[in-house]
Amino acid sequence: xxxxxxxxxxxxxxxxxxxxxxxxxxxxxxxxxxxxxxxxxxxxxxxxxxxxxxxxxxxxxxxxxxxxxxxxxxxxxxxxxxxxxxxxxxxxxxxxxxxxxxxxxxxxxxx
Amino acid sequence: xxxxxxxxxxxxxxxxxxxxxxxxxxxxxxxxxxxxxxxxxxxxxxxxxxxxxxxxxxxxxxxxxxxxxxxxxxxxxxxxxxxxxxxxxxxxxxxxxxxxxxxxxxxxxxxxxxx
Numbered sequence: 001x002x003x004x005x006x007x008x009x010x011x012x013x014x015x016x017x018x019x020x021x022x023x024x025x026x027x028x029x030x031x032x033x034x035x036x037x038x039x040x041x042x043x044x045x046x047x048x049x050x051x052x053x054x055x056x057x058x059x060x061x062x063x064x065x066x067x068x069x070x071x072x073x074x075x076x077x078x079x080x081x082x083x084x085x086x087x088x089x090x091x092x093x094x095x096x097x098x099x100x101x102x103x104x105x106x107x108x109x110x111x
Numbered sequence: 112x113x114x115x116x117x118x119x120x121x122x123x124x125x126x127x128x129x130x131x132x133x134x135x136x137x138x139x140x141x142x143x144x145x146x147x148x149x150x151x152x153x154x155x156x157x158x159x160x161x162x163x164x165x166x167x168x169x170x171x172x173x174x175x176x177x178x179x180x181x182x183x184x185x186x187x188x189x190x191x192x193x194x195x196x197x198x199x200x201x202x203x204x205x206x207x208x209x210x211x212x213x214x215x216x217x218x219x220x221x222x223x224x225x226x
Contacts, residue, residue: 046215107151
């Protein structure tokens with residue numbers, strides 16, 4: 001069966017510090033991978049998606065970036081965090097169809 | 112971009128009651144998805160709908176793909192305390208596109224069950 005992991009589970013960072021969130025998927029190959037952000041416990045906003053190693057598509061302009069160094073690894077980064085980057089970050093995978101399966105999320109607080 | 116409108120925003124019900132919520136879009140979708148999210152966790156896929164008029168059940172949950180392809184409904188029968196959470200509808204961001212484009216989510220219906 002497939003499982004998806006995210007870490008860390010929670011993170012508190014000062015404004016201006018760098019960020020690295022990691023997502024890995026087990027039990028499948030060549031998944032599509034996604035990063036979403038959820039603010040205030042409602043509504044998910046798609047940030048990035050990837051259909052293969054090194055292939056990243058961005059949905060919204062921001063100071064975040066994503067990378068996919070391995071088939072089942074997806075990383076969300078920032079060089080300098082803003083207060084507005086606080087939120088709940090969710091990674092998801094799919095086989096290429098519309099059904100997506102989410103990880104447990106990372107709660108990021110920027111102070 | 113596309114927007115999905117969910118209603119109601121919140122529901123306060125008694126245990127044992129039936130629940131109905133819906134989702135509408137100004138655009139046509141070829142897929143409707145319903146997710147449930149509990150506090151501090153990622154959304155869990157409940158039901159996927161792929162054909163206009165389709166009615167699909169998952170235990171006490173029943174969802175329908177609207178005939179116009181611009182709406183979907185989720186019903187929960189005989190609610191129990193573990194049904195508490197936020198229910199989201201979602202569809203492919205491209206409307207009729209493939210899954211690689213990601214999903215557009217509604218803002219959710221917050222279900223609260225009073226003892």
